[in-house]
Amino acid sequence: MSDARVTFLGVRHHSPACAALVRRTIRALRPAYVLVEGPADMNDRIGELLLGHELPVAVFSHYRSTERVATSWAPLCAYSPEWVALTEGRTAGAEVRFIDLPAWHRAFTDRPDGAANRYADAEARYSRATERLRARYRVDTVDALWDRVFEIADPDGLRDRLDAYFALVRGDTEADDGDRARERYMASWVRAAVAHAGNRPVLVVTGGFHQPALRALTAAPGPTPDAEPAAWPPVPAPPDGAEGGSFLVPYSFRQMDAFAGYQSGMPSPGYYQHLWDEGPDAAAKALRRTVVERLRARHLPASTAALISAHTLTEGLAALRGHPHPARVDVLDGLAAALITDDLDQPLPWNTDGPLRPGAHPAVVETVAACTGDRTGSLHPDTPLPPLVHHVTAEEIRLGLDGDRTLDLDLTNPRGLERSRFLHQLRVLGIPGHTRLTGPDHGADPRDHETWEPRSRTGRDAALTEAGAYGARPDEAAAALLARRLRDTGTAADAGTTAALLFDAVLCGAGSLSRDLLDGLAHRIRTTADPGPLGRALAVVLGLWRHDRVFGTARDPLLGTVLDHAVDRLFHLVEGLHGGPPGVDVPRLRALTAARDALLHAAPALALTPETAAATA
Known part of the structure; x- marks a missing residue:
């Protein structure tokens, strides 16, 4: 199906240059269809994306079954090529469709890197494949290379340069099974769109790594002009017994920034927002100004002379490096040279691949923060939210926890205990709003009061939406998350981890937790x-089983089962042990003490009798 009506644009995610190319191409082509790399299960809800949110936002996708829980984010900001494809395509009257597999699909979750970000599939490959180009241009990182060749270069010929670049990337990199599954699926959407478009053009916007494969896959002979239009590909649904879906969540520049560990796209979103809005010269000026303002706000040295010096150094570096405009690395190197007089014990973060390291110079920290920006998105009020958000809101009102006062909870009072369990469920789920100051630390702890203090609720809506992947109610979501943590710890989990999980389960309300946990x-x-x-x-379990009438776990049969297994296993391990390393083995003595206490105080729950235990000893 080699067809001149199809235009493939390979892009780098969150690239202003690519976003501008997408905008120009849509306005010139006026395509019938704009096909975008994104979760196809959102196609019926693209209208939600265009409600009028304050960017950045992300499509949060989740999947939950008895075997696994998977979550993924697809961030979108004003200069994301995918966002521009959606908005410009809709403005041009095109049908806009996402064409990639849902994020919960095994094509994503079975990847070796376990990518939690839809757009995290290419950055490491770029670094490997472009090593020769970086050496030729004498730059340290893919980001510096990208800026030089694409972001600050003449936009004329940009598409040809992108095609050559991504052909190099794909030619030097082996695609995995997940890549191939995704590309076959995306190619089926391209063929269907061409069949439906008649004589009108079709635009395909995907990550550049996939573009060469999509060209090849769609080049095979297709239907004749008189044939019926190809059916649109079916959207995979979760298997029976599994739950999956997608919701919009607010996102922030900090979450997007590679210096903070973001898996995909470009660093310094605050800088690139200025580049998108105003161009490279204005972006350089804004970055210098913001860095100086941040340093002065923290009473760090940042004189007017240093600012002038940074400007002069930036212009000189840009000229020396042959840049038509100051690139991001020119501005950053100029700032570092003007502001830092001390010896550095680590390389500057923009000259390496990876996040900002602990112990960085204060001027470097503030420079990176200025590059990141402090923008946080928000959703339009009409945006649909997962059931957990509504349940939590209703429960907060019912339990009187929607205020901003310090809470003193009496755990011997049924209402106090109910409020405590709800707050612990939110704590386990990572929902901001309250922090516990005092309360019992283990099952035998005699304290029967808790104190909770209100905290900032920033990021609460996004956290609730993401926690909705684990369940529709806070109790079931907390149980599912604790069960996942138990599985994720693997066989290397120590007793502290196991005991903490168990006590968290109790604090959340043992009766509401799944038997799986x-x-x-x-x-x-x-x-x-x-x-x-x-x-x-064993000591923690025994304390809960014996003493914990506050949380309702005393003589709990499920805890009794765990207690029985612990005692049986402990005696199996110590049976036949003689001698050992020099000195006192304190952990072993404490274990035997816990086993003795279990035999004395929990005999009804144990299969092992004191007589059998004595014979073993």
Whole structure:
């Protein structure tokens, strides 16, 4: 299906130059269809994306089954090529469609890197494939190379340069099974769009890594002109018993920034927003001004002379490097040279690949923060939200937790205990709003009051939406998240981890937690090979089983099962042990003490009798 009606634009995610190319191309082509790399399960809800949000936002996708939980984000900002394709395509009257597999699909979740970001598939490959180009242009990073060749270069010929660049990237890099599955699926959308478009053009906007493969896959002979239009590809649905979906969440420049560990796209979103809005010269000026303002606000040296010096150095570096305009790295190097007089014990972060490291010079920290920007998106009030958001809001009102006062909760009072459990569920889910100052630390802790203090609720809506991947109600979501943490710790989990998970389960309300969590804890105890950590976990379980009438777990049969497994496993491990390393093995002694206490105080829950235990000793 080699067809001149199809235009493929390979882009780098969050590139202003690519976004501008997409805008120019749509306005020139006036295509019938604009096909965009993005989750196809959002096609019926593209209108939600265009409600009028304050960017950046992200499409948050989730999947939950008995086997796995998967989450993914697809961030969008004003200069994301995908966002420009959506908005400009709609303005031009085109049909806009997402054409990639849903983010929960195994093409994403089975990747070796376990990419949690839809657009995280290419950056490491770029670094490997462009090594020769970086050497030729004498630049340290892919970002510096990209700026020189694309962001500050003449836009004439940009598409040809992009095609050559991405052909190099794809030619030097092996695609994995997930790539190939995604590309076959996207190619099926391209063929269907061409069949439906008649004689009108079709524009395909995807990550540049996929562009050469899509060209090849769609070059095969297609339907004859008189054939029926090809059917639109079906959108995969989660299998029976699994739940999946997508919702919009607010996002921030900090979350997008590579210096903060973001997996994909370009660093310094605050700088590139200025570049998109005003061009490279104005972006350089704005960055210098913001850095100086931040330094002065923190009472760090930033004189007017230093600012003038930074400007002069930036212009000189740009000229020396043959840049028609100051590039981001020119501005950053100029600022560093003007502001930092001390010896540095680590390389400047913009000259390496990776996030900002601990212990960086204060001027470097503030420079990176200025590049990042402080913009945080917000959703339009009409944006649909997952059920968890509504449940939490209603429960806060019902329990009187929607105010901003310090809470003193009496855990012996049913209402106080109910409020405590709800707050602990939100804590486990990572929902901002309250922090516990005082309260019981383990099952045998005699304290029966808790104090909670209100905290900033910034980021609460996004956190609730993301937590909705684990369940529609806070109790079931907290249980599912704790179960996942148990699975994720693997066999290397120590007793502290196991005990913390168990106590979190109790604080959230043992009756509301899934049996999977407690069964998982029992399995972990049965497979523990070290008596010391096992004894610590046993002590916590025993305390909960014996004493914890506050949380309703005293004599709890599920805890009794865990207790039985722990005692049985401990005696299996210590049976036949004689001697050992010099000195006192304190963890082993504590484990045996916990086992003794269990035999004395929890005999009804144990299969092992004191007589059998004595014979073992």
